[in-house]
Amino acid sequence: MSDSKAGSKARLRVLVYSDDVHVREQVILALGRRPHPDFPELEYVEVATEPVVLQNMDAGSIDLAILDGEAVPAGGMGIAKQLKDEIYRCPPILVLIGRPQDAWLATWSRAEAAVPHPIDPVRLAEAVTDLLRPRLPATTSTA
Secondary structure, eight states, rough: OHHHHHHHHHSSEEEEOOOHHHHHHHHHHHHHHHHTTTTOEEEEEEEHHHHHHHHHHHTTTTTTEEEEOOOOSOOOHHHHHHHHHHHHHOOOEEESSSSSHHHHHEEEEEEOOOEHHHHHHHHHHHHHHHHHHGGGGOOOOOO
């Protein structure tokens, strides 16, 4: 019976928010199905509006949120700050910033990581791996 429970958590759910479908596509293509060989497959939740971000995050089934800081009308950094203020044990958040000099804004937003545009697949995968590793299900062995 515990196998069915383990199977239900076989994927990590990653919310990808941007008002620009091309940015969402870039993130998903950059990360692929697995950003690291030790990870289960990622399941993406693509979101284009702030209310849907809040709805998904409130539901509590997201393991990582990737928020576009350049999105309009609601930028990812403002949303990140709101989520960190309002959700108990908020999952980790990575913000996509317009330029490296905006990293201080990402710190203000309380996001755990920031990656600048244009998206570098290696840098994004490294940041995502670092954020998701603590959320991996513990492996149990009976040997």
